[in-house]
Amino acid sequence: MKKILSVLLACSMLAGILSGCSSGSKETKAETKAETTAETTAASAGETTGKTESDEKYTVAIVVKIMGIAWYDRMQVGIDQFVEDTGMDVYITGADTADPAEQVAVIEDLIAQGVDAMVVIPNSTEAVETVLQKARDKGIVVVTHEATDVKNADYDLEAFNNAEYGQHLMELLAEMMDGEGEYTTFLGALTATSHNEWIDAEVALQEEKYPDMSVVSSKNETTEDSEVAYQKTQEILRTYPNVKGFLGSAMADVPGVARAIEEQGLEDSTYVVGTCLVSTAEQYLESGAIDKITFWDPADAGYALAELCVKVLNGEEISDGVSLTPDGYQNLTVNGNIINGSAWIDVDKDNMGDYDF
Structure with missing residues (x-):
């Protein structure tokens, strides 16, 4: 009987110990989970609060x-x-x-x-x-x-401002032409807003300030293609042999014009101005077939x-x-x-x- 009581007492004590350990383990896990959740929430809130729209x-x-x-x-x-x-x-x-x-x-x-x-x-x-x-x-x-x-x-x-830019281009050309003679204009597309605004401003300033100049065959459409500009320049030179001023709007305009000018040896008697980049216009600036280019980078x-x-x-x-x-x-x-x-x-x-x- 004493042996049985001893065994029962030992089992009871062991059960208590195990129960206590189990209870402690659950509490620790719960506390850890709560702490982790709190840390995550705080971190998330911190990120949201600290984040700016530029991020x-x-x-x-x-x-x-x-x-x-x-x-x-x-x-x-x-x-x-x-x-x-x-x-x-x-x-x-x-x-x-x-x-x-x-x-x-x-x-x-x-x-x-x-x-x-x-x-x-x-x-x-x-x-x-x-x-x-x-x-x-x-x-x-x-x-x-x-x-x-x-x-x-x-x-x-x-x-x-597009009107001011067009006026600037005309001032450059008019100075080269001494304010007299025939000139023509080119654009990439008849529907291109900026090109039309530039040319309208160019012609308006010329008519107001340089009455001895006159525009012929205005707004020649090149479809942003230098080969088209080249061909149209050839046609213009045949139709208007006295034309000496050329204003280009699209990137491809003045190189195409310059090629036709150069082929006919007209570098010294014509003036070519327009929007382009040095990488495209360099050889013609060097030869004099293009006199000046303008652009924004x-x-x-x-x-x-x-x-x-x-x-x-x-x-x-x-x-x-x-x-x-x-x-x-x-x-x-x-x-x-x-x-x-x-x-x-x-x-x-x-x-x-x-x-x-």
Whole structure:
């Protein structure tokens, strides 16, 4: 009996010990779980509280007029720099031709992909209006460039006031021509808003200030193709043998004009001015077939356009005096949804070495 009682007492004590251990284990696990949950919640709350809108990583697509030309190759340099500086997902895309319908198709694809924002440089503002509205209806931020008549965009960012730029080009040409003689104008597309605005301003200033000059065969459409510009220049020289001034708007215009000028040995008796880059115009600046080019740095424009998109996505105020990073885009003028900088550059044979792009 004593043995039985001893065994029962030992079992009772062991059960108590085991019960206590089990109870302690459960309490420890519960406390650990609570502490972990509290730490996770606090960390999560801290992350949320500390996180700013600039921490977001956005996808921004830059839809250019036509892929594969030097202008947008240079713009890619600015986009690459912006990506390096910010970590954003920004890239250039577009069609292989300047056909507005193909550009619309590119934009439709981006809407389907659900990008956060897009920049569109339209071949035809009218052609893209409907699809831009569709993008905005989907919550996509839309910024345009070279499209001051756009209606369905959050903002249109211009390197400068287009009328002032056109007037500047005319002043350059008029000085070379001593304010007299025939001249002609070229543009990439009859539907290109900026090109039309430049030419309208050029002709208006000429008629007001230089009555001894006259425009012939104005607004020759080159479809952003230097071969077309070359052929049209040949036709103009045959039809208007006294023409001596040529104003180009698209990147491809003045190189095509210069090629025709050079072939006929007219470098010394004609004056060619227009928007282009040194990388494309260099040989003709050297020969004198092109007298002066003007441009805004596409790399700076690309950076500024991407930066503007991010500001809009972050809900920042866009008003007079707002500044972006690149030169010429500080203290911007905002009029409605049109934003103007002051970023044009004049280049001739003497200073083209300063702009090796």
